[in-house]
Amino acid sequence: MNNHVSHIVVVDDEEDIRDVLADALQQLGHKVTKAGNSIELFAAEKPDLAVIDLRLNNEDGLTLAKSLREQSDIPIMMLTGKGDETDIIIGLEVAADDYMLKPFNLREFTARVNALLRRSNSNAAQPAPIASHETLYQFADWTLNLSQRTVVRADGSQPTLTHGEFSLLEALVTSPQRVLSREQLMEKTHGYGSDSQDRTIDVLVVRLRRKIEENPRIPRLIKTERGIGYRFNTSVTKHTKPAS
Structure with a gap:
């Protein structure tokens, strides 16, 4: 307890x-x-x-x-x-x-x-992983490691994400090419729904774009679906590797 x-x-x-x-x-x-x-x-x-x-x-x-x-x-x-x-x-x-x-x-x-x-x-x-393998998600030139809660670029760079930013990225990466409403993303990232005036997800999206997009002003990964929400606009490969 x-x-x-x-x-x-x-x-x-x-x-x-x-x-x-x-x-x-x-x-x-x-x-x-x-x-x-x-x-x-x-x-x-x-x-x-x-x-x-x-x-x-x-x-x-x-x-x-x-x-x-x-x-x-x-x-x-x-x-x-x-x-x-x-x-x-x-x-x-x-x-x-x-x-x-x-x-x-x-x-x-x-x-x-x-x-x-x-x-x-x-x-x-969360304790150190006991499982023999870790689950990784690869997209564009990034690798998301849920066990270590890290996202690393192919060149080795690793942006620092807040809890909210990482939770948003996890929600998007695990549902690629799906349109997710702001309400769905709030539920996935914060554990509760939101009303039409809540801009929390919009704030997190633009901050996350600053950290993973080549050009945050013209995003290629996180697309806005006007009037609905957002879509992770790239293919994602899920695989495992021996736990470190």
């Missing part, structure tokens, strides 16, 4: 919002540290997940998230107000794994946080 209590840092410069979010998370058994700025965030001891408001007093939440990502691979959820989405989230510079637009439903907020934690904890808890 896993008795680990997840430690979540909530970063918002509005005390009322910090208190409400912290209370909702604590009711589910999480340990919560409330932070009003970057100093308090980085002073928090070994968090498992960070919730960061995009608009902080005298600070940019986007810059804060990028600084945190440089130091840690923990899941990051961004909170944004209406009007920020296009300029910042779809600006593709944030290293977040998920985001929510204010105002939001607390039940959905806690569900998304728990989904991020489950995926993160599951990946971290």
Whole structure:
């Protein structure tokens, strides 16, 4: 039985919002540290997940998230107000794994946080493979190794993917040439569905394109199916090799 209590840092410069979010998370058994700025965030001891408001007093939440990502691979959820989405989230510079637009439903907020934690904890808890073989997927000049959670180019280069980016790539690679809706991709990557206003998958797609496409502006691997979702537009070969 896993008795680990997840430690979540909530970063918002509005005390009322910090208190409400912290209370909702604590009711589910999480340990919560409330932070009003970057100093308090980085002073928090070994968090498992960070919730960061995009608009902080005298600070940019986007810059804060990028600084945190440089130091840690923990899941990051961004909170944004209406009007920020296009300029910042779809600006593709944030290293977040998920985001929510204010105002939001607390039940959905806690569900998304728990989904991020489950995926993160599951990946971290996986023991070294015991099986004698590993499953690999090869596409274009890339090799995806699900056991090691790596994607390596033929020249040996290996981009660093966030949890969300890797989960999206896994979902696409294992369903080549199939059109997957945003709802299907949210279910595969985050463990829950989404509504028509949710742009989480769009954000992840463009960030992933930046890392695996020759020209992200004219993608050849991840094609947009307008009004529906996305399609992995290349052949994929699945094979095994002796486990390393």
